[in-house]
Amino acid sequence: MTLSRTDPVGLAVFKSATHSVAEEMGAVLRRTSFSPNIKERRDYSCAVFDGDGAVVAMGDHMPVHLGSMPMSVRAAIDAVKMERGDVVVLNDPYAGGTHLPDLTMVLPVFVEGEATPVMYVAARAHHADVGGMYPGSMGLCREIYQEGLRIPPVRIVRGGEVVRDVMALILHNVRTPMEREGDLMSQIGACRVGAERVGELIAKYGVARLRELMRGLLDYSEELMRAEIAKVPSGKYEAEDFLDNDGFSDEPIRIAVAVTFDSGAGSVAVDFAGSSEQVRSSINAVYAITYSAVYYVFRCLLAEDAPATAGLMRPVTVIAPDGSIVNARLPGPVAGGNVETSQRIVDVLLRALALAMPGRIPAASSGTMNNLTIGGVDPRTGRSFAYYETIAGGMGARAGADGVSGIHTHMTNSLNTPVEALEYAYPLRVRRYGYRNGSGGDGEFRGGDGIVREIEMLGEAQVTLLADRRVFAPYGLEGGGAGALGRSSLVSGEEVSELPGKCSVAVKAGDVVRVESPGGGGWGLVR
Known part of the structure; x- marks a missing residue:
C-alpha cells in the first residue's frame, strides 16, 4: 500500500509545504531582480528536487521552464561534485537547458551525517541579453555559437562565496552587465531562501521521513496519471501542424505526432516520428523542450491540485527522432525552439488528444x-x-x-x-x-x-x-x-x-x- 493511501493528510500537508518553498523562491526572485523581464513579466521558474534530482514541487511559473528544468539539475549533478554552499549555473541547451537566455542555478541541500545532498533547489530566469549577434539574444542564427554565451554546468558560488572569475566571464560577454549581475545575484538569493526553507522541512520531519514523503508524492502523481490515461480508449491518435518557416526560406516545417494509449496498462507513448529534420535556423527545439511540452499537456489533464512531480511522466514515453526539429543536435541554433516550436508541439498534441477525448480539448x-x-x-x-x-x-x-x-x-x-x-x-x-x-x-x-x-x-x-x-x-x-x-x-x-x-x-x-x-x-x- 502506498503512502498516499496510508497517510493522505500528511502527504497533502507535505505537498503544500514543498510547493510553498518554490513559490517563495519565485517571490524573492521577482522582488529583488533588476530587469523588467523578470520583475514585471515574471519570466522565471523555481522548483524543489529530491536527492536524485527528481522534481517534487514546482512553483506556478513558466511551463516551458518547469518541464525541462529536471534535465538541467541532472546535468549539474553529473558534471559537478557539489559541496555545501555551492551554486551551479548553466544554460547549455544540450545539457538540459532550453535556450541560452534561460540561466538555471542549482543549489544542493546537505544535512549533518549525510555525504550527498538530501535535496536540491533550482531557479531559472530568462535574461534579457546573453550576448550573441543580436541585442536580446533572440534573433535568427545559423548555429548556436552565434546566439550568445553558452555556459556548461560550473560553480558560480563556491562554499558560500561568489566565484568572481565566473561572474566576470559572464558579464564581459553581455551588453547589459549591471542588469545581468543584479538578476544573477537575485537568482542566487532565491536559491538560498529555498535551501533555508528546505532545511526547516528537514528539521521538522527528519531525513528518513522526508525521503518517505518525497517517494510518496512521486508515487501518488504516477497513480493519478495512470488513472487518467486509463479513461481514454486504447488506440493511436495522430495529428500534424506546421511552423510557418525557418525565417530563411518559405518552406513550412512539419510537426507530426502519434499518441498511443494503452488504457489497460495506464500508459501512453508520444511519438514525433515524421516531423521535419532540424533546420539551420533558431527554431530548432532540443529534447528537453519537447519533453517539457508533453509534460505540460498531460499535466493539464489532471485536476489543478495534482502534485506536479516527476512521477507524472512515469507512464508517459516520449519519442523524438534525433536530428529532427523536436530533438536537435549540435550545433543547431535553438533560441526560437523554446518559445515558438514549443507552442506548436503543444498545438499538435492537443489536436491529437481532441480525437481521443472529444469535447474536452x-x-x-x-x-x-x-x-x-x-x-x-x-x-x-x-x-x-x-x-x-x-x-x-x-x-x-x-x-x-x-x-x-x-x-x-x-x-x-x-x-x-x-x-x-x-x-x-x-x-x-x-x-x-x-x-x-x-x-x-x-x-x-x-x-x-x-x-x-x-x-x-x-x-x-x-x-x-x-x-x-x-x-x-x-x-x-x-x-x-x-x-x-x-x-x-x-x-x-x-x-x-x-x-x-x-x-x-x-x-x-x-x-x-x-x-x-x-x-x-x-x-x-x-x-
Missing part, C-alpha cells in the same frame, strides 16, 4: 509568443539597453466558454510589460496597447482576441522579431473557425511596411513597430 490558442527584442544605446544614459518581451494573444475557445483575450497561453505563463515600466526603463514609448477586436475565430464559442502593441523608438535601435502563425492560422475545433493570423509592421513616417515574422531590422528615432498577435480558434458550429 480547447481549440488552438495564438500559438506564438511573438518575441520582440529591441536593443541599442539609450540616449538618456549613453549605456547599452536590451528590451525583451513576449506579446500575448487569444486563447482558444472550448466547450462551454469563449476564449480569453490578450493572454499568455500554454508554454508561457508570463505577463505583458506594463507601459509605465517599459517607458521608465527603456528609450521607448508605447503608442498603442489594446485588444485586436475580431481576431478570435468564429464558433458557438468564440476564440479570444489578440493584442495590438505599438512601440515608438526614441533613438536608433535594432529590432528583432521571432514569431509564428503568420501563415498557418490557429485551428478551430468541432466546426469552429480559425483565429486571425498574426501580423507585424514598421511605421516610418508615412510609410508602413510589413515585417516578416522572423527578422531583424535597424530602426531610427520616431519609427514605430506594430505587432498584432493572432487570435484563438473558435469551438463548435455557430448555432
Whole structure:
C-alpha cells in the first residue's frame, strides 16, 4: 500500500509545504531582480528536487521552464561534485537547458551525517541579453555559437562565496552587465531562501521521513496519471501542424505526432516520428523542450491540485527522432525552439488528444509568443539597453466558454510589460496597447482576441522579431473557425511596411513597430 493511501493528510500537508518553498523562491526572485523581464513579466521558474534530482514541487511559473528544468539539475549533478554552499549555473541547451537566455542555478541541500545532498533547489530566469549577434539574444542564427554565451554546468558560488572569475566571464560577454549581475545575484538569493526553507522541512520531519514523503508524492502523481490515461480508449491518435518557416526560406516545417494509449496498462507513448529534420535556423527545439511540452499537456489533464512531480511522466514515453526539429543536435541554433516550436508541439498534441477525448480539448490558442527584442544605446544614459518581451494573444475557445483575450497561453505563463515600466526603463514609448477586436475565430464559442502593441523608438535601435502563425492560422475545433493570423509592421513616417515574422531590422528615432498577435480558434458550429 502506498503512502498516499496510508497517510493522505500528511502527504497533502507535505505537498503544500514543498510547493510553498518554490513559490517563495519565485517571490524573492521577482522582488529583488533588476530587469523588467523578470520583475514585471515574471519570466522565471523555481522548483524543489529530491536527492536524485527528481522534481517534487514546482512553483506556478513558466511551463516551458518547469518541464525541462529536471534535465538541467541532472546535468549539474553529473558534471559537478557539489559541496555545501555551492551554486551551479548553466544554460547549455544540450545539457538540459532550453535556450541560452534561460540561466538555471542549482543549489544542493546537505544535512549533518549525510555525504550527498538530501535535496536540491533550482531557479531559472530568462535574461534579457546573453550576448550573441543580436541585442536580446533572440534573433535568427545559423548555429548556436552565434546566439550568445553558452555556459556548461560550473560553480558560480563556491562554499558560500561568489566565484568572481565566473561572474566576470559572464558579464564581459553581455551588453547589459549591471542588469545581468543584479538578476544573477537575485537568482542566487532565491536559491538560498529555498535551501533555508528546505532545511526547516528537514528539521521538522527528519531525513528518513522526508525521503518517505518525497517517494510518496512521486508515487501518488504516477497513480493519478495512470488513472487518467486509463479513461481514454486504447488506440493511436495522430495529428500534424506546421511552423510557418525557418525565417530563411518559405518552406513550412512539419510537426507530426502519434499518441498511443494503452488504457489497460495506464500508459501512453508520444511519438514525433515524421516531423521535419532540424533546420539551420533558431527554431530548432532540443529534447528537453519537447519533453517539457508533453509534460505540460498531460499535466493539464489532471485536476489543478495534482502534485506536479516527476512521477507524472512515469507512464508517459516520449519519442523524438534525433536530428529532427523536436530533438536537435549540435550545433543547431535553438533560441526560437523554446518559445515558438514549443507552442506548436503543444498545438499538435492537443489536436491529437481532441480525437481521443472529444469535447474536452480547447481549440488552438495564438500559438506564438511573438518575441520582440529591441536593443541599442539609450540616449538618456549613453549605456547599452536590451528590451525583451513576449506579446500575448487569444486563447482558444472550448466547450462551454469563449476564449480569453490578450493572454499568455500554454508554454508561457508570463505577463505583458506594463507601459509605465517599459517607458521608465527603456528609450521607448508605447503608442498603442489594446485588444485586436475580431481576431478570435468564429464558433458557438468564440476564440479570444489578440493584442495590438505599438512601440515608438526614441533613438536608433535594432529590432528583432521571432514569431509564428503568420501563415498557418490557429485551428478551430468541432466546426469552429480559425483565429486571425498574426501580423507585424514598421511605421516610418508615412510609410508602413510589413515585417516578416522572423527578422531583424535597424530602426531610427520616431519609427514605430506594430505587432498584432493572432487570435484563438473558435469551438463548435455557430448555432
